[in-house]
Amino acid sequence: QKEVEQNSGPLSVPEGAIASLNCTYSDRGSQSFFWYRQYSGKSPELIMSIYSNGDKEDGRFTAQLNKASQYVSLLIRDSQPSDSATYLCAERRGRGAQKLVFGQGTRLTINP
Amino acid sequence: DAGVIQSPRHEVTEMGQEVTLRCKPISGHDYLFWYRQTMMRGLELLIYFNNNVPIDDSGMPEDRFSAKMPNASFSTLKIQPSEPRDSAVYFCASSRKNIQYFGAGTRLSVL
Numbered sequence: 240q241k242e243v244e245q246n247s248g249p250l251s252v253p254e255g256a257i258a259s260l261n262c263t264y265s266d267r268g269s270q271s272f273f274w275y276r277q278y279s280g281k282s283p284e285l286i287m288s289i290y291s292n293g294d295k296e297d298g299r300f301t302a303q304l305n306k307a308s309q310y311v312s313l314l315i316r317d318s319q320p321s322d323s324a325t326y327l328c329a330e331r332r333g334r335g336a337q338k339l340v341f342g343q344g345t346r347l348t349i350n351p
Numbered sequence: 352d353a354g355v356i357q358s359p360r361h362e363v364t365e366m367g368q369e370v371t372l373r374c375k376p377i378s379g380h381d382y383l384f385w386y387r388q389t390m391m392r393g394l395e396l397l398i399y400f401n402n403n404v405p406i407d408d409s410g411m412p413e414d415r416f417s418a419k420m421p422n423a424s425f426s427t428l429k430i431q432p433s434e435p436r437d438s439a440v441y442f443c444a445s446s447r448k449n450i451q452y453f454g455a456g457t458r459l460s461v462l
Binding site: 271281282283284285288327331337338339340341342343344 | 382384393394395396399401406407442446449450451452453454455456
């Protein structure tokens, strides 16, 4: 079983709607989680990090973490065509650890 | 800051040849990471350094792969001899305080 699981998609969402991206992880010791966005042919870029249970909001993006259920999600409000990309979920394990384990990514398409 | 700089951006080589990928991390960052990305396996960590010292090389696929970091501003990933299955995009990333920033990547094709 892959350590970080994401639905590979593609996920299609109409412009202006909320896009919901989900990620589950297997290691209860994981401390921190990250969402990266990767446009086709480009490198991953960090969107959000979350360390505590609950929600964290940054503009149109909200990350949600539920450690009991080992579940992380990313919500994108008022989706724009420019949000079309692959979204990678990553976990970092243990205090002081620097190693990130990435999921396979979910390909998101926003339809005008 | 110029960000993480990788070279070359594209490399096409023949099976059996030596390939060297280069990376200049962001100034002041104390961690450097090498990743490989393929459609089949996604983004995989190969090796990472802290203050120029290799910390975890468990992701290095086999002895054909080697990485060095002779100083804080330069790292190389070498494949010798290269094989067609090494074809992938190789990313270098650097970090300070837990956030990793990625370079533009090197697209390697081994024929």
